[in-house]
Each structure stands twice: as C-alpha cells, then as structure tokens.
Amino acid sequence: MASSAQDSRSIDHFFSAPSGRTDRWRDLHAAARSWSGGATARSTVEAALAELGAIEEFHAFPGAELMAALHERLQSDDANGFLALAKRISLSTITDNYKHDLKEWQAVDLSLPDPGDVASIALGEGSAHRPYFEMLVVTPAPAGRWPHMAAEFRRLRRPEDAFIYETVLVGSLEDAICAAVLNPDIAAVAIYEGFALRSRHDAPILRSVLAAQQPLLDKADEADMALRLAAGLKAIRPELDIYLLSDRRVEKLAGDPRASMIRRVMYQIEEPLELHLSVLEGIKARFETPFFDNLKLYAQRPIGTFHALPIARGKSVFRSPWIRDMGQFYGINLFLAESSATTGGLDSLLEPTGNIKRAQEMAARAFGADHVFFVTNGTSTSNKMVLQALIAPGDIVILDRNCHKSHHYGLVLSGAQPFYVEAFPMTEFSMYGAVPLRTIKKALLDLQAEGRLDRVKMVDLTNCTFDGHIYNTRRVMEECLAIKPDLIFLWDEAWFGFARWSPFLRPRTAMGAAADIEAWTQEPDAVTQYERQRKELGANPSIDKLLDTRLVPDPRAVRLRVYQTNSTHKSMSAIRQGSMVLVRDVDFHKVEAQFHEAVFTHASTSPNQQLIASLDVARRQMELEGYGLVMNAIEVALDIRREVASHPLISKYFSIVGADGMVPKEYRPSGFVDFLAPGTRWDDQLRSMREDEFCLDPTRMTLVCGTAGFDGTGFKGLLASQYNIQVNKTSRNSVLLQSNINNTRSDVALLISVLLKISNEIEARLKQGGEAERKAFVARVHSLMNDVPELPNFSRFHDAFRTDAGDTTPEGDIRTAFFAAYAEEQCEYLPINNPECDRRIDKGPALISANFVIPYPPGFPILVPGQVVTHETITFMRKLDVKEIHGYEKTKGLKLLKPDALAEKKGRSVENGRKKARAA
Numbered sequence: 001m002a003s004s005a006q007d008s009r010s011i012d013h014f015f016s017a018p019s020g021r022t023d024r025w026r027d028l029h030a031a032a033r034s035w036s037g038g039a040t041a042r043s044t045v046e047a048a049l050a051e052l053g054a055i056e057e058f059h060a061f062p063g064a065e066l067m068a069a070l071h072e073r074l075q076s077d078d079a080n081g082f083l084a085l086a087k088r089i090s091l092s093t094i095t096d097n098y099k100h101d102l103k104e105w106q107a108v109d110l111s112l113p114d115p116g117d118v119a120s121i122a123l124g125e126g127s128a129h130r131p132y133f134e135m136l137v138v139t140p141a142p143a144g145r146w147p148h149m150a151a152e153f154r155r156l157r158r159p160e161d162a163f164i165y166e167t168v169l170v171g172s173l174e175d176a177i178c179a180a181v182l183n184p185d186i187a188a189v190a191i192y193e194g195f196a197l198r199s200r201h202d203a204p205i206l207r208s209v210l211a212a213q214q215p216l217l218d219k220a221d222e223a224d225m226a227l228r229l230a231a232g233l234k235a236i237r238p239e240l241d242i243y244l245l246s247d248r249r250v251e252k253l254a255g256d257p258r259a260s261m262i263r264r265v266m267y268q269i270e271e272p273l274e275l276h277l278s279v280l281e282g283i284k285a286r287f288e289t290p291f292f293d294n295l296k297l298y299a300q301r302p303i304g305t306f307h308a309l310p311i312a313r314g315k316s317v318f319r320s321p322w323i324r325d326m327g328q329f330y331g332i333n334l335f336l337a338e339s340s341a342t343t344g345g346l347d348s349l350l351e352p353t354g355n356i357k358r359a360q361e362m363a364a365r366a367f368g369a370d371h372v373f374f375v376t377n378g379t380s381t382s383n384k385m386v387l388q389a390l391i392a393p394g395d396i397v398i399l400d401r402n403c404h405k406s407h408h409y410g411l412v413l414s415g416a417q418p419f420y421v422e423a424f425p426m427t428e429f430s431m432y433g434a435v436p437l438r439t440i441k442k443a444l445l446d447l448q449a450e451g452r453l454d455r456v457k458m459v460d461l462t463n464c465t466f467d468g469h470i471y472n473t474r475r476v477m478e479e480c481l482a483i484k485p486d487l488i489f490l491w492d493e494a495w496f497g498f499a500r501w502s503p504f505l506r507p508r509t510a511m512g513a514a515a516d517i518e519a520w521t522q523e524p525d526a527v528t529q530y531e532r533q534r535k536e537l538g539a540n541p542s543i544d545k546l547l548d549t550r551l552v553p554d555p556r557a558v559r560l561r562v563y564q565t566n567s568t569h570k571s572m573s574a575i576r577q578g579s580m581v582l583v584r585d586v587d588f589h590k591v592e593a594q595f596h597e598a599v600f601t602h603a604s605t606s607p608n609q610q611l612i613a614s615l616d617v618a619r620r621q622m623e624l625e626g627y628g629l630v631m632n633a634i635e636v637a638l639d640i641r642r643e644v645a646s647h648p649l650i651s652k653y654f655s656i657v658g659a660d661g662m663v664p665k666e667y668r669p670s671g672f673v674d675f676l677a678p679g680t681r682w683d684d685q686l687r688s689m690r691e692d693e694f695c696l697d698p699t700r701m702t703l704v705c706g707t708a709g710f711d712g713t714g715f716k717g718l719l720a721s722q723y724n725i726q727v728n729k730t731s732r733n734s735v736l737l738q739s740n741i742n743n744t745r746s747d748v749a750l751l752i753s754v755l756l757k758i759s760n761e762i763e764a765r766l767k768q769g770g771e772a773e774r775k776a777f778v779a780r781v782h783s784l785m786n787d788v789p790e791l792p793n794f795s796r797f798h799d800a801f802r803t804d805a806g807d808t809t810p811e812g813d814i815r816t817a818f819f820a821a822y823a824e825e826q827c828e829y830l831p832i833n834n835p836e837c838d839r840r841i842d843k844g845p846a847l848i849s850a851n852f853v854i855p856y857p858p859g860f861p862i863l864v865p866g867q868v869v870t871h872e873t874i875t876f877m878r879k880l881d882v883k884e885i886h887g888y889e890k891t892k893g894l895k896l897l898k899p900d901a902l903a904e905k906k907g908r909s910v911e912n913g914r915k916k917a918r919a920a
Contacts, residue, residue: 011054011178011201019635019745021059024052025090032083045074045082054201058179060134060166061098061105062089064147069107099132099164130164131287133187133624135279137169138176138229140194156276163283173229174199174206180233180240181503184628188241188279189233192268193222193248205683223248227258234261236503238368239623241282243275286623290355290362292613294345299336303344312338337609349374349607350600359616366623367500368511369564369582373599374615376607379494379579380406382565384413386490386581387460389591389598390563391416394804395457396811398443401794402432402860403462404492408852412818412865416457417804417811419443420794423465424664429702430732430788431858433663434469434694435461437476438547443809444483445543450806458488463510464496466729466859467736468662468700470505472693473513475550477562481517482551486559488585496697497566497580498633498741501626504682504689505697510564514584521555530554561585571740572618572626575611629741636739637699639748641676644703649759650752653708657734659688659696667693699739706733706784708762709777712857713882723754731857732881733784789879792862792872798848800902801866817866817897821850826901831893832877841871845899853887853894855880863887869894 031048034040049070056067066089073082088104091097098104141149146169153167168183170176172195180186220228223246230242242261245268246253254265264278305312314335317327327335342348347356356374363372375382383406391397393415399407401420411418421439423432440459447453459480464470473491480487491510499505506512520526533552537545564582568574585591622629641656658674672688674680675698688695705715712730719725728736766774797805797812805811821827827850830837840847847869852861855877862873888894
C-alpha cells in the first residue's frame, strides 16, 4: 500500500518514466548510503522512499515482499540492512538482473536462499535463459488478495514453458492505462469484469484526457467497461495480447464485434491453466521468426553446395591462409547461412511461398498493414518499386520537390509527370520543412480547374522529414480524398518506422492514419458529416472557399489506397539496406500483378539471406519490446535537449532548436512550444499531435553549431575524427542528432562531455587571442548565422517538356528531359561563375538543366532535368560552401540542354500531336 506521501504523487507523469524511475531508485540508494554512514538523518531516506510513489505498483519488481522488507528495515532503524537491500534493488532495476536471477526477488540474506520461495517456481533456478515479460491483471478482487493471485499464477508455470512472466495487478481502468503506459515489460493483459473506473491515486492529467468519455464510462455495464478498456489499451499499445475473463455469457461476449481485438474470451471460473497456456502461446506467436528460424536450422545441416556462391559454408575462407581473418572477424555462422538456393527450408524473396511469405504476413500484422514486402536494397528501391507499380507514363504525381532523390528517379523511370509542391523554407538553417496542406489542396484544385484531375494518380510526401517534421497524415489524406476520392498516397517514412510503437506518434504514421480513416468511414455519422458540409459549401464553392475549409470526404466514395515505405535499418535492428513496403490498399488486388513486376524489376535475384533474417528479427523485437525501446529513445533525446539547454557554458555556444523554431506558428494552432517548455505536460504534446498541421519528432534534434563558429560539415568532421561521435546530416550552421533504440544514457554523457570540452576550448581561445580573435569569431558566427543564401524554389519546366501539360499548372515531362541528356551533341557546359550565366538568364537563350543537381547539404535537387535555371538557383550555388554536389562538375560547370536542339524536338512533337489529332 502507498503512503499518504506516495498518494500525493501523480501516477500519470508519463514523460521520462523509465529513466525517472531508475533515477529515483538511485536517489534512494544514495540517501541510504548517506544514512548508513551517519551523514544524514532517517527522514532523508523516508522522503526518498516516498518519492518512489505509487508508480512502483505498476511493476512486478521489486514487488510487495521486497517493498515491505524495505519499510520494515527503515522502521527498525536498520541502516545497514536498508542500504544492502536498497542497493540490490536499485542495481537490479537498472541492469534487469531480476529478469533471470531468482535471488533478486528474495528479501532474505542472499547467502541464505530459501529453497521454498515461490520465486524459484517462477524463475526456475538453473534453467536455460528464457525471455521475461509481465502480464497486467485488471481485477475487481480486493488488494489484500493480490499477493495470493500472483502466487497462483506462479504455480501454473512449468519447466518446459518457453517464457517467464510475473503479474502486475491493478483494480481500476485508470490504473490499467497508467500501467500499460509506464511499464514497457507488460506484454499481455488479463481483464476480469467488475473492476473500478477510478484509481485510488491521483491522476489529474489522465482524467482530463478521459473526460470526454467519462459520461459513457460512468453508464457502461461491466462487459461494456471491459471492452472499452480493451479498446483503450489497444489504442496505446496495439501489440498487446488481451484476454477477457467473464463469469457471465461468454458466448455472447465473444460474438460482440468490439471483441475482435481480444485474443480470447474465457469463462473466468474454469480456466486458470487455459489462460496461462494462452498467454504463452500469444507470446510465442510474436516471438516466432519464420525465416530466421529456418535459416538457423539450415546452417546446422551438412550441405554440399554446387551453385555459384563459393563463400557458402565458408570453406574458401577458413581454408585460405590469405583471407582467414575475414572468417575470424565475422564468425562461422555468417558463411554457413549463405546460400543462393530457395529450397531446402529456405524461400524465394521474389516469389515467396514459404517462410518468407509467413514472415511478411507477420510484419503486416505488426505494422498494421494488409501486406508487407521485404526489400534488401534500401528504401530508395522501395520507393521506385511503388512508383513503377502504380504510376504509368503521362500520369501526374504531386510531389514534394525536396524529397529523397529516389522519388524523382522513380518518376523518370515510370514516365509520370511531377507536379512539384514546395515546403515552407527554414532559411536560417538552410533547410526546408514540410509541404503545407493548403499548397497540396491548391495543386489538386488547380488541376481540377484545368480539367486534368483524372490524370492525377498520387500524392507523394516524406513523413517525417529528415529534420523531424511530421505531417498530420490523416488530415492530409482526408482533405485530398474530398477532392479526388481514389488518390493513391505514398508516404516515405524511411526515418519513421519506429513510430508504430509510440502511442503519441502512431496516429501520424501512414498506417495509423489509414486505420483511423477506415474506422471513420464505417461510423454512422460519417455520411451526415459529409452531407452537412456539402450543404454549407453550396453547389459551386470557390477555390478560396475550399482552401479555407477543412474538407470532409464522402465516405461512400473513398477508395483508401495508402503505401508506406520504411527504412527498417534506420530505426530498428535490421542490417543496413533492410527496408519494407507497407500496403493498405482497397484496390491492391487490381494492381498486385504489376506490383510483382516492379519487384522483379528492382529486387536482386540474389538477395542477402542475413538481411532478410534481420528484417524478420527486427519485427519480432519491435512487437515484444519496441514500446519500451522507443520510449527510451525519446527519453534519450529529451535528456540531450535538457542538458544542452540548462548547461551555463554549453548553452552559450550550442542550442537545440525547439518545436517553435522548427514549425512556424501558423502550423501549430495548439500553441505547443517545445517538449521542455516550462509547464508542458504530456497531454500538451498529445493535443499538438492531434491538432497541429505539423509537429516535431522528439528523437530528431537540430543542434546549432554556427553560434560556436562551426559550419555543419566541419563540425560533423570534428566530432567524428577527434571524439568518435557520429551524427546524421548537416546544414550550413547545424548538425542533426538522432536518438534511436540503440542509444543509452552513457551516449548522452559522452555527447555532453564533448560539447563541454569544445565550449571550454572556445572560451580559452577567445580569452587568449584577445580582441582580434573575438572579432574574427563574431564575424564567423555572423557569416554562418546571418549571411545565409535564400533557398531556391522550383522554377519551371522548359516549354519543350510541357507539350502535354496544363496551361496554368507546372507539371512537366521529366523522363524525356532526362534521356535527352544521353545525346552529348544536345548538351553544353557552363561554369556558374561565368558572366554568360547571368546574361543568358536575363536575355536568353534559356539555361535548361540536363540532369539532377543535388548539393549535400541540403540534400535535395535544386535542379532537375528539364528545369529552367534562374538567378535564385545560380546565386544559391555560388554561395554554397559544401564539397559534395551530385550532378555538378566544378571543372566543367552546369550540364545544360541546348535550346536549339530542344526547339527542333518541340516542333516535331507538336507536329506529331497535330497528325494524331487529325487521324483521330
């Protein structure tokens, strides 16, 4: 039971929950050590113990027995005994030793283990390692019976069980929600009907979030309350297995459509062992990795290989005196698992029928998709596969001009016409944000006015962007579908695959938003909402009226067609180039054949077996522990933000841009400022995620280094060469830090110590260098932070590549322009510093880009094939001080298409068009 001090502590402080918990245990340990040494009074320890709060009730460890022992030793003034036990619990909580060492659960002296302790039954001393998880039990039973219930669950366990679990018992809906949020070890939930609604603890923020449903919850009967809790838990953590136990008509309950999310409904009086076995079976269903399991079995077999893969089985490596070190470095299993065969327990990635097919089906379940396709050569290939499968020559694609180059090249290959839309600029950091919804809607409405809406097949956007801008994916798709109900959406979520396992971020993923839209179309009120707005808009609303209105699609007409590409290797435990294509397309059966053709076109016929296996394993990990891993990645990012902002010296030279600096105010109607702004609570972030047009991924941090006198490229090099710290992309005056499931708090400490060392070096240099050094530093900072080039927008396609375009819309034939450059006689080169550049831009003939020009940074095409070069582009290139510009040879200059050759080409195209028209 919690003390009054603990009761006063809110249980719904969801920010930094795991690290906050371990910090409080460390604080208790430190206080106990101080008390044992006579430096502080017992009251300090009492305060630290109270600070642990009621949140400890939501974790199986340390449990009631150990907590009672702590309190007993405190009350008996046993400072040394309290210190020993507090230290052991604190270390075990940090290291997770309790998950595999039964002695950690014992309150008695470790040198005198009790052979009859129930923990021995639970954890199985001496047995092989078995993964550990916790099961949440929501019960109406009085709290006094909970230890007995936990012991009953332990007695059901057998040595042959593949997994070990402990129970966390709560008595209310509010406590169940808090436990699911705060305890990442929970992997299954058993709900017994009759539980209470409210926690006996304080939960003001959670209650404010639940307030809208409160009247419905107050009136719900026991079965309805249980189903509502199950739905709430699934909304937070969809991977959880939920079991509902009732003492009433379970047959009727099992037939309720709302019970489809429940793994099994049981008659609670009869089925304790059945529940235990079902829970283990549910975990096994997620733990299974069909391809990886078979690959391990394959590697154990004596195989004779007579195919073209000499490295298979490793004989050519381990028998060689010259390359044996490669085998020693990688290990024997890498080679034993190599094969070019697709039989004998393996499968074909191009046409899977066995374990790869099952692995992809399990990934679809995990990611909330209808279909998943594994890709072994990166999301660049995934994007091109989707574009080739769904887009035909002459189709129009609304495309973020600043997206990854694979999308642009995908349109070159498919022959579709890009309608480039611009993201909002962030000139001070030399980067772009994301594309405003108003811009996307205007593109569709302009095409509609031109009578070309039927040609538009796809909206193709990046979510989240390299720098962390997340779209309101549901709103974008709903409003676009209100204009064209059969639009296809391709969301490039290369950097955002992990978001599926965050309740805050999941609704903003493509699959999460698609599920929400699909559910909305089935609501009885959906048609009413559409008809009401249709009446309000009138028969012929103006474009401005439509732009100013949050459009509602017709649920009867919507054809929900959503594709999402994930760089699994960028945010999950997959080997480099591991990617997935996620599909939620109501018309996929119509395009499935051509999708497979796209796979045949782009996928290797010799895919890497280890890479496929890593995709399989990455799915397993995220389904079983992804929630906790993502929570930790977010906490690491918040720690970095907090330490940089609060340190008096580091913050003098470095800063991490907040949400208010990354997302303009007009796109943040919630008023959300930043994750660490004073007074910010988790429900403020939740409101921002629901309402704002754009929000910021907390794991992506733009660290401004220009204020320390470093350009992004130079600072990235300094961190890597001198301090062994690797960062992500750079801009003129910043570097991008990204936390992920691999990072620890030790990584945070290393980064902060390095930033402090660099800050101290700057201080020393300025102090020793005198006024001259200070002036040079100020000038350098001004150059990096203020003298930044304006970002060039897309200008236009040359008329030679607009013979099939609208009169007022900017789409163009990028494919023809791209291949025109293959004829060298049609090309010319012009250095950007040559005065001839300016003269021709002003007086002609036009400068027409022959290829893609992509500087790094910023990493997006500032010129595409067929684009007319303008002063803005040339000025930007002249101010660039980066070393890497793809598509530009400094010794030759810009590669351009000759206008006279294009004029002849255009004339022939127009004449051919006239002949076709006359024939028609």
